Amino acid sequence: MTEARDTEARAILAQNDRGGYTVPTHGLYPYQWNWDSVFAAIGFAEHDMDRAWTEIETLFSGQWENGMVPHIIFHQVDPSYFPGPDIWRGTGPIPSSGISQPPIAATFVRWLLDLDPTYEPRARTLFPALMASHRWFMTWRNEDGAIVVTHPWETGRDNCPDWDDTFAAIEPEGVDEYYRRDTTHVVEDERPRRWDYDRYLYLVKLGADSGWSEPYLREVTPFRVADPTMTFTLLRATRDLRALAIRLGEPTAELDQWIGDMERGAQRLWNEEAQTYDCVDIRSGKHTGVVSNASFLCWFAGINDDRMLAQFDRIAEATTYFVPSTDPAHPAYEPKRYWRGPVWAMLNVLIAAGLAEAGHSERARNLTEATGRMIAENGFAEYFDPRDGAPAGGRNFTWTAAVWLAWASPTTGGTPWARSS
Ligand code: GLC
Numbered sequence: 001m002t003e004a005r006d007t008e009a010r011a012i013l014a015q016n017d018r019g020g021y022t023v024p025t026h027g028l029y030p031y032q033w034n035w036d037s038v039f040a041a042i043g044f045a046e047h048d049m050d051r052a053w054t055e056i057e058t059l060f061s062g063q064w065e066n067g068m069v070p071h072i073i074f075h076q077v078d079p080s081y082f083p084g085p086d087i088w089r090g091t092g093p094i095p096s097s098g099i100s101q102p103p104i105a106a107t108f109v110r111w112l113l114d115l116d117p118t119y120e121p122r123a124r125t126l127f128p129a130l131m132a133s134h135r136w137f138m139t140w141r142n143e144d145g146a147i148v149v150t151h152p153w154e155t156g157r158d159n160c161p162d163w164d165d166t167f168a169a170i171e172p173e174g175v176d177e178y179y180r181r182d183t184t185h186v187v188e189d190e191r192p193r194r195w196d197y198d199r200y201l202y203l204v205k206l207g208a209d210s211g212w213s214e215p216y217l218r219e220v221t222p223f224r225v226a227d228p229t230m231t232f233t234l235l236r237a238t239r240d241l242r243a244l245a246i247r248l249g250e251p252t253a254e255l256d257q258w259i260g261d262m263e264r265g266a267q268r269l270w271n272e273e274a275q276t277y278d279c280v281d282i283r284s285g286k287h288t289g290v291v292s293n294a295s296f297l298c299w300f301a302g303i304n305d306d307r308m309l310a311q312f313d314r315i316a317e318a319t320t321y322f323v324p325s326t327d328p329a330h331p332a333y334e335p336k337r338y339w340r341g342p343v344w345a346m347l348n349v350l351i352a353a354g355l356a357e358a359g360h361s362e363r364a365r366n367l368t369e370a371t372g373r374m375i376a377e378n379g380f381a382e383y384f385d386p387r388d389g390a391p392a393g394g395r396n397f398t399w400t401a402a403v404w405l406a407w408a409s410p411t412t413g414g415t416p417w418a419r420s421s
Helices: 002-015 034-044 049-060 105-115 117-140 161-168 194-209 214-220 228-248 253-269 293-297 307-318 345-357 361-378 398-408 416-420
Strands: 146-149
Touching (some): 002 034, 034 049, 034 105, 105 117, 105 228, 117 253, 161 194, 228 253, 293 307, 345 398
8 A cells, every 4th residue: 555655656756747847736836836846855865866956956046146046936837827927027047936935955955965975066066055045034034033924925834824914904905807727726615715815916016016125025015924934944954054064064154143043033933822933923023823833843943842742732632634734723723725724744744853853752753654644545635634634735746745755654754864864
């Protein structure tokens, strides 16, 4: 059974390969997405190390002059996706979106290199590009060490309830008539609402009209939210970049400074009342009060906070498959709607790695096994219903196949960190 899934997973990576990069899935997402590609690389690493490196190199070929690595790179225009390059009007070397995504590349470049040190020359070539992308975050998205986003899509958690209050204060004026394509691929109940889309497009227009000027957006955008996905993945990736720097004989002073800043900044995300890490709206100063799967990335970031264990155990107890993207006890929880409830396997690998590293090995093992069962029984869906594991969203998904091969499969998996040691 699981070996058949291994074969299927490799076939999905091959089918979604467009030559040097993969699409997340055919139809729904026909371009290269930033963190999807990094996950794809760890899937390829299971059977084709050269292809794994190429995936990340192709991603960085879209890096902007200011260091930003876009969240979507439009290598070849495909009308089945909206909003496309004409709406985004990115200013990089390849048509792209104008925002980034959780910066996990340095973490997995380090991991690839641990698996096979003969690839060091390719890590050396990527190193300055990785530094530039971290520097972009620390220059433009750093609010006292907490990392902010200027669009929900930047966190990769598109419609989670964390954005609801900030969005309610936005009147999406001036957005042209548009026609969504996502709901031609997936049923509407599993996708964001129209209300959210109006605001997504409002923010895209605001950025595009400014020529994606970060200094301008920092002043004017109504959406500037510090987020655990960004803060925790960037803190983790900066630690990994530091390890790479030492390995490659590069200086570390700037990295040390960033790590210290973010260790302090991460504490800004601690919500004492809700006893969780959550988002903070920089404009209003308010915490969002949502326990999300991103809240549990604290351990991945190297923040060994036992206060989150009680939240983790409560939520694991309340669901058959965990970690749900939104706390089932939250009033906005919807078990099938995208980031408002479903389980995302690729977030689970990061949470499990963090748990294992912090010494919570039984919880890490339980999460690994539950994710493995969920995929073995339901296939390579984009996300899953926490109540019964029912597949939802897109199918034949690259990152679900990739994290199966690298981690959740009982035959080929194991935690990436355990495998590399
Ligand atoms: C959705 C997800 C995002 C992902 C993208 C492509 O926008 O929310 O995290 O990168 O799809 O799979």
